[in-house]
Amino acid sequence: MSLIRLTDITRHYDMGAETVHALRGVSLSIDRGEYVALMGPSGSGKSTMMNMLGCLDTPSSGRYELNGTDVSEMDDNELAEVRNREIGFIFQSFNLLPRATALRNVELPMVYAGVPADERHERAMAALTQVGLAERVGHKPNELSGGQRQRVAVARALVNKPSILLADEPTGNLDSKTGKEILALFNELSAKGNTIIVVTHEEAVARHARRMVRILDGLIASDEVLVKD
Amino acid sequence: MRLIAELFEGLWIALDAIRANKLRSALTTLGIVVGIVTVSLMAAAIDGLNQAFIKSISAIGADVVFIEKFPWFNEEPWWKVRNRNDITQAHARALAKQSQHAEAVAAVTFSRRAVRYGDAIATSVTIVGTTEQGAIVDGLNLTEGRFLAAAEVEGARPVCVLGADVAANFFPYESPLGKRVRISDSTFEVVGVLTRRGTFLAMESLDNQVFIPITRFNQVVSWRPNVTIRVKVKDMKKIPEAREEFRGIMRKLRNVAPGDADDFAINEQQAFINMFHRVGGVIAAVGLFITGLSLFVGGIGIMNIMFVSVAERTKEIGLRKALGAKPRAILLQFLLEAALICLLGGLIGLGLAWGAAAGAASVLPMRISPMVVGLALGVSLVTGVIAGFLPAWRAAKMDPVEALRVE
Numbered sequence: 001m002s003l004i005r006l007t008d009i010t011r012h013y014d015m016g017a018e019t020v021h022a023l024r025g026v027s028l029s030i031d032r033g034e035y036v037a038l039m040g041p042s043g044s045g046k047s048t049m050m051n052m053l054g055c056l057d058t059p060s061s062g063r064y065e066l067n068g069t070d071v072s073e074m075d076d077n078e079l080a081e082v083r084n085r086e087i088g089f090i091f092q093s094f095n096l097l098p099r100a101t102a103l104r105n106v107e108l109p110m111v112y113a114g115v116p117a118d119e120r121h122e123r124a125m126a127a128l129t130q131v132g133l134a135e136r137v138g139h140k141p142n143e144l145s146g147g148q149r150q151r152v153a154v155a156r157a158l159v160n161k162p163s164i165l166l167a168d169e170p171t172g173n174l175d176s177k178t179g180k181e182i183l184a185l186f187n188e189l190s191a192k193g194n195t196i197i198v199v200t201h202e203e204a205v206a207r208h209a210r211r212m213v214r215i216l217d218g219l220i221a222s223d224e225v226l227v228k229d
Numbered sequence: 230m231r232l233i234a235e236l237f238e239g240l241w242i243a244l245d246a247i248r249a250n251k252l253r254s255a256l257t258t259l260g261i262v263v264g265i266v267t268v269s270l271m272a273a274a275i276d277g278l279n280q281a282f283i284k285s286i287s288a289i290g291a292d293v294v295f296i297e298k299f300p301w302f303n304e305e306p307w308w309k310v311r312n313r314n315d316i317t318q319a320h321a322r323a324l325a326k327q328s329q330h331a332e333a334v335a336a337v338t339f340s341r342r343a344v345r346y347g348d349a350i351a352t353s354v355t356i357v358g359t360t361e362q363g364a365i366v367d368g369l370n371l372t373e374g375r376f377l378a379a380a381e382v383e384g385a386r387p388v389c390v391l392g393a394d395v396a397a398n399f400f401p402y403e404s405p406l407g408k409r410v411r412i413s414d415s416t417f418e419v420v421g422v423l424t425r426r427g428t429f430l431a432m433e434s435l436d437n438q439v440f441i442p443i444t445r446f447n448q449v450v451s452w453r454p455n456v457t458i459r460v461k462v463k464d465m466k467k468i469p470e471a472r473e474e475f476r477g478i479m480r481k482l483r484n485v486a487p488g489d490a491d492d493f494a495i496n497e498q499q500a501f502i503n504m505f506h507r508v509g510g511v512i513a514a515v516g517l518f519i520t521g522l523s524l525f526v527g528g529i530g531i532m533n534i535m536f537v538s539v540a541e542r543t544k545e546i547g548l549r550k551a552l553g554a555k556p557r558a559i560l561l562q563f564l565l566e567a568a569l570i571c572l573l574g575g576l577i578g579l580g581l582a583w584g585a586a587a588g589a590a591s592v593l594p595m596r597i598s599p600m601v602v603g604l605a606l607g608v609s610l611v612t613g614v615i616a617g618f619l620p621a622w623r624a625a626k627m628d629p630v631e632a633l634r635v636e
């Protein structure tokens with residue numbers, strides 16, 4: 001059974017007179033443990049797709065099965081629950097709470113999962129250690145470099161042991177060297193068995209994945225397995 | 230479990246938000262502060278008055294009526310009652326003889342005079358002229374000696390009973406019994422000392438008094454003064470009947486023609502209570518109006534600032550939702566922030582009110598009781614929750630995708 005199964009997903013925005021079709025009928029299956037890149041030019045519908053996959057948004061039509069359950073008809077509370085348990089988000093602009101330490105930022109998803117405080121602390125420490133930030137747990141985001149901030153975000157995405165890591169342009173705000181470090185971290189996580197979906201418009205970033213899905217005008221243009229040398 | 234975690238998170242965020250915007254929070258809460266100051270001062274004043282009043286009113290006694298020239302709380306025009314004849318000691322004696330309802334009757338009058346003992350002098354002591362039954366009608370108790378005797382009143386003897394303060398002033402180390410004090414160049418032998426009675430309505434000390442036979446009062450202080458006839462009735466339940474009886478007797482004694490209005494008044498504790506409730510009601514009405522108004526204005530301010538706070542943190546709301554915060558958790562977060570700001574205002578308000586109450590203590594008896602504290606904090610909490618609800622609801626219902634897109 002696939003981890004993710006999209007069947008004929010559409011998403012359109014009604015903008016008064018005209019309707020914007022961001023997704024026009026996407027069908028896609030992703031298995032547990034895959035490392036997939038969603039590629040496409042600006043405005044092609046990558047972020048819309050990503051919001052759909054991350055249960056932040058629901059499709060206008062079509063069916064989305066995650067782990068065998070249909071999430072396309074869920075209400076706000078159920079979706080929040082699914083996001084909390086199944087999805088780990090990594091954003092282009094990190095989205096850390098500026099006034100909270102790295103540790104508190106990483107603890108946040110567990111707060112909404114109702115994890116007891118001491119266990120929260122323990123697991124956040126472990127996640128930060130995993131991304132190589134054991135020394136920086138007490139620092140606030142503005143005391144960290146861009147690469148370090150994104151590592152905190154990765155630790156936060158990992159800490160609830162989600163089914164999927166979803167990254168939207170994770171290297172977009174980083175220079176090429178730190179970008180590569182983050183991608184190396186992704187490779188490492190993938191090797192450990194995490195399912196990763198990266199949205200990007202950069203071929204070089206997409207090349208790190210093991211499967212590349214190209215999106216064009218809200219449709220899947222190609223879907224290929226990348227051969228590693 | 231999860232709710233508790235969310236609650237603590239909400240509390241942390243709220244405190245953090247307030248810390249981040251100290252000045253803004255303080256200014257926002259000003260309306261609440263004013264509201265809480267008025268509500269707690271009002272409650273404190275009513276409470277304090279109540280306390281003082283209950284203590285004072287018990288000195289009057291619920292089963293005692295006062296037959297006097299004028300009513301306590303006059304509703305008639307002054308010129309109508311001004312020319313009434315005095316109430317005399319003869320009236321009191323006649324009433325005592327004729328009444329079925331009276332248990333004890335005393336004719337009482339008083340005047341302020343200096344009292345001397347040796348070289349010591351106490352100016353402005355209340356000299357009370359009364360009869361042997363005065364102790365019964367006024368509920369007086371003695372620490373030492375005895376009260377005035379019937380024979381002493383009959384014979385206008387120069388004896389006196391000292392109030393607790395007077396006794397303590399003149400005789401700090403010895404018993405006053407048998408000592409001689411002087412009032413208006415006349416000498417009185419002390420036969421008794423009263424137990425401490427406190428003050429009347431927090432103003433008039435009831436211990437700075439000296440009781441002498443009213444017959445002696447006639448000779449030494451003033452000749453045939455106007456008196457109050459104090460009557461203790463036998464059965465409290467029959468006060469209305471007793472009043473009617475006294476009224477009939479007094480009308481006959483004073484030759485009031487049938488059809489004419491009484492030329493005297495029968496006062497009782499109830500009149501005081503009524504008056505007091507009227508005063509308390511006015512304070513409460515004014516206080517509630519000011520409180521309501523400032524809380525309303527304060528609440529609007531809080532609502533406004535909470536809308537700003539929600540708008541400022543749109544992206545954070547989106548992030549929290551992406552991480553799995555349910556609408557409920559977001560609602561809670563902002564409600565807590567609003568409630569905390571208001572609670573802060575409540576605490577500041579209470580502090581100011583406490584200071585004001587302490588400062589005004591000499592003029593007006595006020596008391597910030599635990600009840601007042603609870604009331605003030607409860608009111609500010611409720612204001613915060615009501616004012617914060619709409620902004621918090623907006624935040625809770627926000628679309629996470631839209632929220633995350635905001636820069």
Ligand SMILES: Nc1ncnc2c1ncn2[C@@H]1O[C@H](COP(=O)(O)OP(=O)(O)OP(=O)(O)O)[C@@H](O)[C@H]1O
Pocket residue numbers: 013015020021022040041042043044045046047048049201
């Ligand atoms: N909330 C919205 N309202 C209206 N139109 C929208 C909305 N969100 C997205 N769109 C439209 O849907 C289409 C796809 O947008 P999307 O953000 O998915 O593109 P993208 O592939 O992520 O582009 P980029 O690489 O620039 O981030 C675009 O034409 C966009 O204008």
Ligand SMILES: [Mg+2]
Pocket residue numbers: 046047048
């Ligand atoms: Mg995008």
